[in-house]
Amino acid sequence: MPRWEYITTPLMIHNTAAILNNWGSDGWELVQVVNGPEGGLVAYLKRPLADA
8 A cells, every 4th residue: 555745735826736737746636625724726736655
């Protein structure tokens, strides 16, 4: 069974694609986008955890 690592990052509405493409090029997969607690959007991403 794969193990995952997770990260969250704020999304700027005028630069969303560039931000997500940057994370995607590092192997991160978008899981969900939600409204942040102070407004704006927050992206939740995951990628397989490298075996140590």
